[in-house]
Structures are given as structure tokens and as C-alpha cells.
Amino acid sequence: MSAEGTFRTRTSTVAIDAVGRHLPDRTRSVAELPELAGLTEADRLTCLRLGIDTVAVAEDLTAADLAERAATAALAEADVPAGALGALILVEPRAPETLISSEATGLQHALGAENALVFSVGGLGCVSSTPALLAARGLLAADPGLGPVLVVHGSKPAGEHRYRHPVTVNGDSGLALLVGRSHAAAPVRIVDLAQYTNGRYWNLFGLEYRDRPTAQWREECTDLPGYSFRLAMESRRRLVELVAGLLARNGLTPADIAGYVSQNLSAGGMAFTEEILDITLLPSCRDNLRALGHQGPNDTFLNLHTALERKELAEGDRAVLINVSPVAAWSVLLVEIGPRNGRGIVA
Incomplete structure (x- = not known):
């Protein structure tokens, strides 16, 4: 069996009716990250040449907290009550706060989205937002009576270190997309x-x-x-x-x-x-x-x-x-x- 997989789709257009985000007020200088002290000089220079001066940090918030704040912002902007959601899709965090428990249904409970179909997607790192959107569009196409779908992710590093050698430096944020059927007024x-x-x-x-x-x-x-x-x-x-x-x-x-x-x-x-x-x-x-x-x-x-x-x-x-x-x-x-x-x- 091939290790490769391609998915292409051209079905009905869907609308993003609201985008909610939560960005921390605080930033941290990349040059002052504590993990840089333990790097070789070559690796430290690699980090400093990534083109990232500062990263957004929310040390007191979990990925779930960031996701909830972004979701609340999106619902408020669209004036859609959480109870009207047809589905809630959580893009999995890099590391859950606890094993076995469900952060997806935890978000459902926090928002009051009691009527929503709830699940999580992941496994593709940064690209995991794409299968979440594919799932949202598929649900809307399959069930004409389904309410809007909320796609949510809270981004936090997996551990204490933000530098991922030799790739990037991770910051913190929450993002939520309220996805519905296409219409002329969709932003x-x-x-x-x-x-x-x-x-x-x-x-x-x-x-x-x-x-x-x-x-x-x-x-x-x-x-x-x-x-x-x-x-x-x-x-x-x-x-x-x-x-x-x-x-x-x-x-x-x-x-x-x-x-x-x-x-x-x-x-x-x-x-x-x-x-x-x-x-x-x-x-x-x-x-x-x-x-x-x-x-x-x-x-x-x-x-x-x-x-x-x-x-x-x-x-x-x-x-x-x-x-x-x-x-x-x-x-x-x-x-x-x-x-x-x-x-x-x-x-």
C-alpha cells in the first residue's frame, strides 16, 4: 500500500461567517528564551536567524483556554448561541493537558454547545486545520438541516521549550472559524x-x-x-x-x-x-x-x-x-x- 495520500475536492462553496481569535497581550523576545543558553553556538544562531523577533505568550492559559476564548469571540461576533451549533470540531493541541479525558467535549461543555455533534481531528501538525474544514464542509453538505459548524484550535508548545530546532519558534493563540453554507454576504x-x-x-x-x-x-x-x-x-x-x-x-x-x-x-x-x-x-x-x-x-x-x-x-x-x-x-x-x-x- 502506498504511503502517500492525496485529497482534492470541488464541491459546494462554504462560508466562514465569523473568525474569532485570542492573542495574548504579552510577548517574549526570542533572543531571551531560556533554552537558548543550552544550545551550541551554531544552533543558537539558527534560531536567531528564523526571522522571529518575539512570540506571543500566555503562560497562565492552556490550549483549551485559548480555544474557548476564541470560540466565544466567534459566536459573539456572529450572534449565534452555542446551543445552535450543528457541530463542534476541535483541532487537537500538540499535547493534551490530561490523557484519556476529552478536550473536545470539555469545550462543548464550557461553551454550552449541548446540541452539537462533537469530535476532534489531528495527526497532521500545522496542516490539521485542513481536514477539520473538510469535515465541516462534508457535514454541511450531508445534512441540509445541520446548524453552523465551529472549528477551533488552541496553539501552545508541547513542553516548556518554544524553539523547535531547526524549524521555528512556537507562540500561543486561539482561533475559531464559524463555518456555514455559502451566501452572498459571507466575509x-x-x-x-x-x-x-x-x-x-x-x-x-x-x-x-x-x-x-x-x-x-x-x-x-x-x-x-x-x-x-x-x-x-x-x-x-x-x-x-x-x-x-x-x-x-x-x-x-x-x-x-x-x-x-x-x-x-x-x-x-x-x-x-x-x-x-x-x-x-x-x-x-x-x-x-x-x-x-x-x-x-x-x-x-x-x-x-x-x-x-x-x-x-x-x-x-x-x-x-x-x-x-x-x-x-x-x-x-x-x-x-x-x-x-x-x-x-x-x-
Whole structure:
């Protein structure tokens, strides 16, 4: 059986009726992270050259807390009571607070979403937001009577260390997307999406945690040459194919795309994406990278939020959201910007 898997879909467009986010008020300088003191000089310089100046930190909040605050913001903006939700999908955190218990149903209880179908998705790192959106769209298509679907994620590092050598530096945030059926007034519409995975890299990164206190948790790359070269070369091919296929299926050319949004791993990663696709990312991407660090599955929609806030995109514009995970997984989303009616993008 192949270790690879591709999913492409072009069904009915769905709307993102509200985006709720929670960003901590505090930031921490990457240069002052305590774990840098234990690194070799070469590894410390690698961290400082990622293009991340500060990361958003919420030491007193768990991933579940961040998710709940973002979910509450999205529901309030859309004026939708939690009891009206048809489904609640939690994108799993990097590390749950407890084993066995359900953070997904814990969020259901905290919000009062007693009527919602509830489950979690994950396993693809940063790309895990894509299967969550696929599931939301599938539920809405399968059941015409289903209420809106809330997709939520709280992003926190798995352990005490924020630097993930040699990839990125993790910050904290919560993000929630209220997904419904497409309509003319939708602030953002998801037109199409595609995802590709290659299981050959399933354990390229890992964190041994059994019988270890959290202070000893270290996420490690098991094959640095594999990450730096082989995965990079495969990413080049996969992203070119995915973006070209996405545009072709929708009868579009690169000239029809007003902007591109990426995740926030590193300045080098953004330059690599721009080079292989011959594009220019929206300025919000690098600005959020510098100020917030990597926010896991929240990155692309946080960057889209900033782009809309700054009017880097206008009504009727199309944008492509690009996501890559070293597990390895790749995804691209085609979105269309709707009217700015004061809803859909909230702080």
C-alpha cells in the first residue's frame, strides 16, 4: 500500500461567517528564551536567524483556554448561541493537558454547545486545520438541516521549550472559524481545497514523553539532512502541483489570484515558498512571523485576518492559503473575499 495520500475536492462553496481569535497581550523576545543558553553556538544562531523577533505568550492559559476564548469571540461576533451549533470540531493541541479525558467535549461543555455533534481531528501538525474544514464542509453538505459548524484550535508548545530546532519558534493563540453554507454576504468563502500527505516522513519529528517530566521534553528531528534537503525538494514539487491543480480545476490562472498567504515557520521558509511558486506573499505573513512566531494550524487564518484588517485584500479578491507540515503534509485553500460588513473578522 502506498504511503502517500492525496485529497482534492470541488464541491459546494462554504462560508466562514465569523473568525474569532485570542492573542495574548504579552510577548517574549526570542533572543531571551531560556533554552537558548543550552544550545551550541551554531544552533543558537539558527534560531536567531528564523526571522522571529518575539512570540506571543500566555503562560497562565492552556490550549483549551485559548480555544474557548476564541470560540466565544466567534459566536459573539456572529450572534449565534452555542446551543445552535450543528457541530463542534476541535483541532487537537500538540499535547493534551490530561490523557484519556476529552478536550473536545470539555469545550462543548464550557461553551454550552449541548446540541452539537462533537469530535476532534489531528495527526497532521500545522496542516490539521485542513481536514477539520473538510469535515465541516462534508457535514454541511450531508445534512441540509445541520446548524453552523465551529472549528477551533488552541496553539501552545508541547513542553516548556518554544524553539523547535531547526524549524521555528512556537507562540500561543486561539482561533475559531464559524463555518456555514455559502451566501452572498459571507466575509470569506472557501471555494476549493486540496491536501497531500506522504507517510514516509511520519516520524521525522518526535517528542519522547513517557516516564519523563515535562522539563525534559525535547522535540527532536530524527533526520536533519532529510528535513533540510529531501523534504524541501519534495515540498517544492508538491506545492507546485497542488497550486497548479487548484487553479486549473477552478478555471483560474495566477493572474486571477490577488494574494497568497502562508504559515509562519521562518523567513527562509517564506522565501522558499515565494521562489518555487514565483509569487509574493502578503506583507501580513512576515509581520506576524516576526511578532507572533509560529501558531501551528492557526497561522494561515491569523495572517488572512491581518491582511483583511489592513485591506491588503478587497471584496471579490481571490487568495490562496498554503500550509506545510514536516510529518509530511501539504494543503492549499482557495478563498474568495466577500463584502466588508463588519462581521467575520474579529479580535
